Amino acid sequence: MHASAVPHGAGEFGPELRRRRIAAGLTLTRLAELLNYSKGHLSKIERGHKHPPAELARRCDVRLGAGGELARLAPFEAPERGAGVDGASVDETAWLLRVGRDGVRWPGGLGRRQLLAAGATTLLGAGVAAAVVPPPQAVAAATDAAPVEIFRLQFDQMRALGQTTDPGVLLPLLTVQTHTLRELAVKAAPSSRPKLLGLAARYAEYAGWMAQEDGDNPAALWWTARAVELAEAGGDRDLASYALVRRALVTLYAGDAAQTVELVAQAQEGSLPPRIRGLAAQREAQGHALAGDHAASLRSLERAGDLLARAVAQDGSDAPVLGTSNLSDPAAMVTGWCLHDLGRSAQAAEILDREYPRIPVRATRSRARYGLRRALAHAAAGEIEYACVLAAELLPLVPGLRSATIGTDVERLARELARFRANRAVLDLQPALAAALHP
16 A cells, blocks of 8 residues: 555544544543553544554444444555465465475475485474484384374374474474375275375374464465365365364464455354364454454354364364364453454453463463463553563563464564553563564
């Protein structure tokens, strides 16, 4: 957008904010206090001299009981979709190499032997190879032994490492494991092939998540597409629906609420497993919250809670759990997440305070993600000192995790606290905040 262009709604929000503020009997000073914003900043917004950030627009909407009308008037600039965000514009030829005789491509421009060496070397350098790299004799004997059990155990170890390790470190080995499982499936008896391909699909899906954490959305979407192909080759067509949930996470972090909701709408058919439908409803709730639609978000959350509870009751499989396995009540945690995006930060902080201690201590990535969202909610609710206390415990973890998604909440927290630069707690937090923002 040209610098001089005025986004749609920019000229309407300010006057409507002023009208509703006066109708509510609030002075500009009082509304600024309730929103934890400066009077001067709000004055400029009311006069149309500044565009309101989306978060501020949602908070104003909640405080003035506008029922979403104010939030809808806030100027919105659609995020530029990076290559591949819509799943159709990735130039694979620039960074993928055809490997093998069957036309499947693998990231990195390396052959299988080089990938094996690269994966092992990378992990050895990080001091974690011994935990996940199978000894050569185990790989050689895998066809005759129990490859599903061997690689299933390693998958759990990889997910555990993903909680504490730079995602870029794990990606080479995830590539190797996926390719190896696929080759084993080609040579396996027909009775063993579906399980091998299904497990390969789960490795590929997890590689997609690690790629997104590494900040590479095109690679994340490429891996997700490979996961669907592998799953379908093994007879599992449900993973294609879960892939929509994964794609919707990319659009959610890109700030595209409409596409997030649109993607997961296709993943809620009644014939799908309850867990996939529950995760889709949960993502839909996040999309509605991003759009400021409180009622729709809560409806989706209620549906997600019911479906995920049903999935737990019905689950008798030993297959890896789709989605997070570190939240005892994912729907409750995401409710807190959504309430913050809806401008109800005090309610969000209350829920996140209750749910956060239930995350296992070993789940460092999950604790950093939801812990920083918890700190953000407290900061937005005006509890600046407590928000800084919470953030101070977590920010030192961020550089080692190298998470692109967690980084977005660190940036949001920094913006929230920047309005309180003179606060002693904020000043004390600055070194840790700067190190997390620029690892």
